[in-house]
Amino acid sequence: MRAIHVGLLGLGTVGSGVIKIIEDHQDNLMHQVGCPIKVKKILVQDTEKHRQIYVDKALLTTDVNEVIQDPEIDVVIEVMGGVEETRIHLLNALKAKKHIVTANKDLMAVYGSELLSVATENGCDLFYEASVAGGIPILRSLVDGLASDRITKMMGIVNGTTNFILTKMSKYGSAYKEVLKEAQDLGYAEADPTADVEGLDAARKMAILARLGFSMNVDLEDVNVKGISQVTDDDISYSKRLGYTMKLIGIAQSEHGKVEVSVEPTLLPDYHPLASVNNEYNAVYVYGEAVGETMFYGPGAGSLPTATAVVSDLVAVMKNMRLEVNGRSAFAPQYEKQLKSAQDIYAQHFLRIHVQDQVGAFAKITSLFSDKGVSFEKILQLPLKNSNLAEIVIVTHKASNHDFEEILQKLHDLEVVSELKSTYRVEGNGAQ
C-alpha cells in the first residue's frame, strides 16, 4: 500500500499544526483514506531556525522546486502566506499535477478563480476550507450541506482580532487603543494591525463566501469596507443602552440577482445569536430561502483549528484520489455579477449627534428624516454634561444608503447640529 506523499510550503503556526495532526491522528486518517500519509518535503526560509515542533531536518528545503517538482509528491499544502510569489508557486505546482490545499485567504480572494480553473485544466483538486473562519467547515457546508437551497444572506464574524477587541471594549468599557495594545501583547493582533482592524482580512473572507454562496464572480474590490479603528467607547455604551451589541460584521446579501458585500462595524440586537459570539471566536450566519436561519460557530484561527481544516481538505483530496475523481471541484459561477447601488441597499441605521439644546432643534432634525420617508425605531436624548448640548441617538427603520447619506449631508448643514458623532449599520432585528 503506497503512502500518499505530501509537500508543505511553509512551517509557521499553521504548518506546525498540520504536521502535528498528521502525526497524532495517523491511525484515524489511515482508517478513512486507506493508506498512510507521509510528509516528504517542507519549504522553509531558514533550515537552521529553532522550531517549536520536532521535524527531521532532512525534510527541510529552501528551494520551492524540491517540493512542487518532486515526482513523488501528490499533494502540496500551502501554508506560507503571501500573494504574488505564492500564486506562481501554486500555478507551477498545478502544472506539475499536484493537488493543492491552501489556507491562504489573501491569495484566494484575489486569484481564486484563476487557480481553480487551472486546477481543473490539470485534473487537480484545489481546496481552501481553512481560508475562511479557520476550524469552521463553512465552505463545505455552503457547497454540499446547503446545496439544494438558495442562499439569500450571509452575516459573519470572520475576524478574530477585531472580535476580541470589540468584546473587551464592550465588556470593560475600555478605549479602542488600550484594548488594541492588550491584543498585541497577547499575540491576538499583529504589530501592524491594519489588515485586521481596517476590515481587509474580513473583506477577503466575505468575497470568498459571496462567490460560493451566490455562485457569482465577486471580486475583492466589490466589498465595501469600513474598519473598527474609529469605534469609540461612547458608541458602544450608547448602543448598549438601546439593546445592541457592536460587532465587525461581514454581510453578503442577494436580492433579485443583485448582490452587496460589505464589512463594517454593525449593531446587532443583544438577543441575536451572533451578538454572543465573543473573544477570538468566529461565526457565520447563513439564511437560505428554504432552510431559514443557520449558524456555524467555532475558532476562526489558531494553529490546530486551522490545521484541522487543512487536513480535512487533504482527506477529501485523498478520497478523490482513491475514487479517481480529482479535478471536479472547479468553481463555475452560475450568474453574471450584478452589484447593488447605494439606492438598492436598505438597512437600519444608528446615528449619534450632538445638538444645541434649544426649542425646536429636534423638530428640525426629524423633518429631514420624514421628508425622505424615513421613520425612527428608537430614540434616546440625554443632556450632555457641562455643555449646552444634547446627545441624540437615533435608530431608523430601514432606509436606503443613498437616502441616509443625503440626510447626513443635510444634518451636517443644520445650524442646531453641533457634530455628527457616528453612524453604524443595524442588522438582525427579528431574528429567532
Next chain:
Amino acid sequence: MRAIHVGLLGLGTVGSGVIKIIEDHQDNLMHQVGCPIKVKKILVQDTEKHRQIYVDKALLTTDVNEVIQDPEIDVVIEVMGGVEETRIHLLNALKAKKHIVTANKDLMAVYGSELLSVATENGCDLFYEASVAGGIPILRSLVDGLASDRITKMMGIVNGTTNFILTKMSKYGSAYKEVLKEAQDLGYAEADPTADVEGLDAARKMAILARLGFSMNVDLEDVNVKGISQVTDDDISYSKRLGYTMKLIGIAQSEHGKVEVSVEPTLLPDYHPLASVNNEYNAVYVYGEAVGETMFYGPGAGSLPTATAVVSDLVAVMKNMRLEVNGRSAFAPQYEKQLKSAQDIYAQHFLRIHVQDQVGAFAKITSLFSDKGVSFEKILQLPLKNSNLAEIVIVTHKASNHDFEEILQKLHDLEVVSELKSTYRVEGNGAQ
C-alpha cells in the same frame, strides 16, 4: 441529457417540501448536477386525499412496488416514517439498485448499520442528513468537515418540541403541563407527545451522532434517557437563580476509548452558547481534540428545512452518479464498542432538597458529600414559606454518577431530609 428520476415514499410535511424545493430550485440544481430532476412516482396512503401542494395525480400510487421496482427510478426518497415495514421497503429498493435518501431517524437509529452495509453491497448510496437536526448539515460536517480531527464530545439540543417547552417554561415561569398543551395547540407537539418529551426522539439522534462521531457501533439501547415531564417550574426558577438554563441535552462523550451517550434535562451556564438556543431551534456543539469548540445551529424540523437536507443529499447522490462512485458511503466502525460504567461517568450535579430547619442539619448533609470526596461549587439555602423546612440547592463539583447515586441514597435515609425534590446534570462550565 437524461433526467434523473426520483421516487418518493410518502407525501406528508417533508415530502411536500421536497417536491417544492425540486420545483422551485430546478435551475440551481441543474447547474450543480448537469441534468434535470424528475419526480416519477409517489407512494401515498390515499390518492384522493386533498393536499396543500399541487401534485399530478398520475404520479400517485398506493403500491410501493410501483416506486421501488420501477426500472427508470434512480433514487428513492423515503419520507414516510415508520420502522419495520419501511426497513423492508428500503432493503427491497437497495436490492433493486436504487440509491436511498431518508429523513427517518427512528429507522436509522435501529437499522442504520444493516441498511448501510446492504447499500454498499449493492453499489448504492444511502444518505440520511435530514434524520438529525433537520436543516443543519451536521452529519456531513462530522464526516467531511472535521474528518481530520478526533471528536471527544458532542452536546446537542436535537429535539425542537422539548426545547420549545423548556424555553416557554423558562421565559414565563409556566408549568410543564400548561406549556405542553400550548405546544400541542400550535402543532409543535403531537397529540401523543411521549417520544418527544420522554427523550426517545433525541436519543435516536444521539445514537446516530455517536456512531458517526466516535466511529463505533452505538445502539439505541446504549443511550441513557430521561425526559422532561418531571421538570417543574421550581426547578427552573432555582436553577436560574444560580445562573443556569435548563435544556434537554444529548451528550455523547468519549474518553480513553470508552463512550457514554445520554439524553437528560441538563443545566448549562447562561453564558454557554447552547443556553441561548431557543424555541424550536436545534444546535449541536462539537468538541474536537484539535479544533476545540464548534457549534452548528439551525431549524431542527419543519417542512422546508428538513427538505433542504433531503435534497442536498439527493444532489450528493447525483454528483456521485455523474462520477460513477456511488456506494462508497458505508459506515465501517473503526473501534469496538466500549461503554462507560456509572463509575466512569463524571459530571457536576444539581440537587434540590427540603430539609428540617434545625441546628446541624446542613452539617449532616455536607458530611455525606465530603465522605465521598465530593465538594460544592454553589450552595443556595432559603427558608420555605409556611413550613419549618428549608430549601437547599447544591451544585457539586465533578463527581462520578456512581458516587452521586450512593450519596442520594444516604440523603434519602437521613432524618433531617424531608424530601429529595430533584437532581439534574450540570454541563458546560468554562466554555468560551
